[in-house]
Amino acid sequence: MSINGKTAVITGSNSGIGLGIAEELAKRGANVVLNSFTDNAEDHALAERIAAETGAGVRYIQADMSNGAQCRALIEKTVAEFGGVDILVNNAGIQFVEKIEDFPPEKWDAIIAINLTSAYHTTAAALPEMRRAGWGRIVNIASAHGLTASPFKSAYVAAKHGIVGLSKVVALETAQEPITCNAVCPGYVLTPLVEAQIPDTMKKYDMDRETVIKQVMLERQPSKDFATTAQIGGTVAFLCSDDAAQITGTTISVDGGWTAL
Incomplete structure (x- = not known):
């Protein structure tokens, strides 16, 4: 794998899928930045544990993904700490379920901001660093709901479809560079x-x-x-490898056949 010594930022990674991705990338030798909106002793202890288990450089950097300035600051702080950003995994996300006429506007705004707009901000901030280094991987964690829909999940489905579209645009804008951008679409994990x-x-x-x-x-x-968080992490690690250098602008489903129906 080509990620030994690379620096990876994973948003929303102090638990669940994001944490699984962070652990898998650290096992493969990447320096890892964990992130969430909290800033507790437990968050920093989590980074210390992964570092001790893998030997990787691991830090926790707090940033609220609903705030564009903080999204960009996350990338800036990573560059200050590690000297660059080679891998960006946009994973942060929230969910709310309600029929559309009763969907609270503030919940819609929060889901779009965290699940979609944050990826625009982090990507815009990270791409110049990848171009400076001459290499980059962007992996956006979408969902089976980025390819299909379910009732009562209007904001989530809209955001995840948007993430898939954003991935395609970034891939086209970087197609002649050693930078790729793809979306992973998990089912139930x-x-x-x-x-x-x-x-x-x-x-x-x-x-x-x-x-x-x-x-x-x-x-x-x-x-x-x-699916397991380790399987999602392994899929992300593959997309960051040299074997996946010509995989860009597409979706990888890890959904047990959901989107084959």
Whole structure:
């Protein structure tokens, strides 16, 4: 893999998919910047743990992805710390579910800002650094909902479709440079947040764990199995490798067949 010694920024990475990506990139020798909107001792301890386990340079940098200036400052602080940004993984995201006529405008604005607009700001700030270094990888974490839709998720689906479109535009603008931009589209991933929902769902439907996972939670995922955060991380690592140098402007689905339906 070509990422040993590269510097990677992963937004929204103190838990879940983002953390899984950060851990996989660090295992492969990349320096890693973790990020979230909090700034707790636990956040910095997480960076220290990954550094101790992998030997990589790992830092935690707080930035609110709903704030464009802070998005750009995240890149600037990374450059000051590590001397550049080689890999950018736009992962930060939030969700809210409601029928469109009752969807709170402030929730719409927050989802679009964090799930979509933040990627514009970080990409705009990171691209000059990648061009200066003569190499770059941008991976946007979209969703199966970047390729299809579900009811009651208007803002999330709009943002994830937007991320897919943004990835294509950036890929075309960098097509003749050693920089690529792609979107990864996960289906349901077994994160701590999803794991915590299983017991309550079992009680709600009076089902055992396996049945509630396959018949309720993974109803739309044909494999009837969750993806893991490590698998998403491995997919991102592949897209950052030399083997993926001619993969740009596309989507990679990790959804157990969801978008094949």
